[in-house]
Amino acid sequence: MSTLAHTMMTAARSADSGLASPGELDRYPYAEAPAVDRVGIPAWDGGDPELGRVGRRAAGNRGRGLHGQLVQQLGQMIVSGDLGADRPLVPEEIGQRFEVSRTVVRESLRVLEAKGLVSARPNVGTRVRPVSDWNLLDPDIIEWRAFGPQRDDQRRELSELRWTIEPLAARLAAGHGREDVQQRLADMVEIMGHAMAQGDALTFSRADSEFHSLLIQVAGNRMLEHLSGIVSAALQVSGGPIAGCDRPNEASLAHHGRICDALAAGDGAAAETAMRQLLTVHPEVERVVPAPREH
Numbered sequence: 001m002s003t004l005a006h007t008m009m010t011a012a013r014s015a016d017s018g019l020a021s022p023g024e025l026d027r028y029p030y031a032e033a034p035a036v037d038r039v040g041i042p043a044w045d046g047g048d049p050e051l052g053r054v055g056r057r058a059a060g061n062r063g064r065g066l067h068g069q070l071v072q073q074l075g076q077m078i079v080s081g082d083l084g085a086d087r088p089l090v091p092e093e094i095g096q097r098f099e100v101s102r103t104v105v106r107e108s109l110r111v112l113e114a115k116g117l118v119s120a121r122p123n124v125g126t127r128v129r130p131v132s133d134w135n136l137l138d139p140d141i142i143e144w145r146a147f148g149p150q151r152d153d154q155r156r157e158l159s160e161l162r163w164t165i166e167p168l169a170a171r172l173a174a175g176h177g178r179e180d181v182q183q184r185l186a187d188m189v190e191i192m193g194h195a196m197a198q199g200d201a202l203t204f205s206r207a208d209s210e211f212h213s214l215l216i217q218v219a220g221n222r223m224l225e226h227l228s229g230i231v232s233a234a235l236q237v238s239g240g241p242i243a244g245c246d247r248p249n250e251a252s253l254a255h256h257g258r259i260c261d262a263l264a265a266g267d268g269a270a271a272e273t274a275m276r277q278l279l280t281v282h283p284e285v286e287r288v289v290p291a292p293r294e295h
Contacts, residue, residue, distance in 0.1 A: 066101075066104050067111075070094075070104060072140075074089075074112060076144050079134075080148040080149060086127050088125055089125070089128065091106065115140065142154065142233040143236070158234040163276075163279055165227055168219075170215060170219075170259055170262075170275040172224070172268070173271065174263050174270075178218065182264050185259075188208070188211040189253065189257050191207040192211075211256060215263075252278065258277075262274055
C-alpha cells in the first residue's frame with residue numbers, strides 16, 4: 001500500500017471515530033459524511049408546532065455554532081415542506097423560540113435568502129419562497145432534499161445531472177498531459193482498491209469523491225469546474241445506488257481504472273465510454289439513465 005493510501009485510510013477511520021490526529025484531516029479536506037441526529041435546537045412550543053420539528057438529519061459540516069445550526073434547522077424545515085411557500089418567518093419569534101440572538105437570526109436568514117429559500121421585503125417581512133426560486137445546485141439544498149420527502153426526485157435529478165456532466169468532462173480531460181494529475185487520479189483508484197479490500201466504505205467514498213471532482217476540474221472548462229462541488233455533494237448524499245460508484249465493488253473499481261488509462265493515453269472517446277459504463281454499473285440504475293419523460 002502506498003504512503004498516500006495508508007494516510008488517507010487512517011485519516012478516514014480517525015474521522016469516523018472522532019480520533020483524528022493533528023494535521024491529518026487538514027491534508028485531505030473532504031466534506032464530512034452527513035452525521036445523524038446531532039443535538040437539535042430547542043423545539044418551538046406554543047401555537048405553531050410545525051416550527052418545532054427537529055431536522056431529520058444533520059447536513060454535513062459546513063455550518064458550525066448557533067448560526068450554522070439555525071441555518072440547517074430552518075433550511076431542512078423549508079426544503080422538507082414543514083414550512084410551506086409564502087410562510088412568514090418573524091425574526092423576533094425565531095430568536096425567542098430557538099433562544100438565539102437577533103444577530104444569529106439575521107445572519108441565518110441572509111444565508112437562506114442567498115440560497116433562494118426565503119425573501120425579505122420592506123413592509124412584507126421574510127417569507128418562504130417556492131421551490132422554483134431555490135438554488136437547487138447549492139450543496140446544502142442538495143443534502144436537505146436528499147434526506148427529505150423529495151429524496152427520490154433528488155436522486156433521479158442528480159443522476160441525470162451527472163450523466164450530463166461527467167462523460168463530457170472525462171472526454172475533455174483526456175490528453176492534458178499533466179503527470180501530477182494523472183498520478184493523483186491513479187492514487188485515488190489505488191486507495192479505493194485497498195479500502196474495498198478492507199471493507200472501509202468511508203475511505204472508498206472519500207477517494208471516489210476526490211477522483212470525480214479532480215476529473216471535472218482538469219477538463220479545461222471553467223463552467224464545468226464550477227459544477228465539481230455538485231458532483232461531490234451527489235456522491236456524499238445519494239443515499240442509494242444511483243450510479244456505479246455509489247457502492248464499492250470490483251466493477252466500479254475496474255471502470256475507474258479504465259478511465260485513468262484512457263486519460264493517460266489521451267483517448268477522449270475511451271474515457272467518455274468508461275465513465276458512462278461506470279455510471280450504469282448497477283442493473284437497477286437503468287431506470288434513472290436520462291431518457292425522454294412524458295409530461
